[in-house]
Amino acid sequence: MNRLPAPFGSRIDRSRRIRFSFEGKPFEAYEGDSIASALAASGQWVLSRSFKYHRPRGILSMTGADANALVQL
Secondary structure (H helix, E strand, O other): OOOOOOOOOOOOEEEEEEEEEEOOEEEEEEEOOOHHHHHHHOOOOOOEEOOOOOOEEOOOOOOOOOOOOOOOO
16 A cells, blocks of 8 residues: 555544445545545556546545546545
8 A cells, every 4th residue: 555654644544444446446445535545545546537638647636626536426
């Protein structure tokens, strides 16, 4: 995993794991993670592709307001 060790991510509860899927693949996160930080910690850096040239689009910020990643909850 690419996750920073404690005390970084003080809002993340590392004792509570959450499972979710993205593009049909299973991932694990911790309670308090944003989707972007959980995917980055798991090594998933490409979140979408451009429409015209199919170029990879990744994470722009960890705030959950990325224009490159529309997700359905």
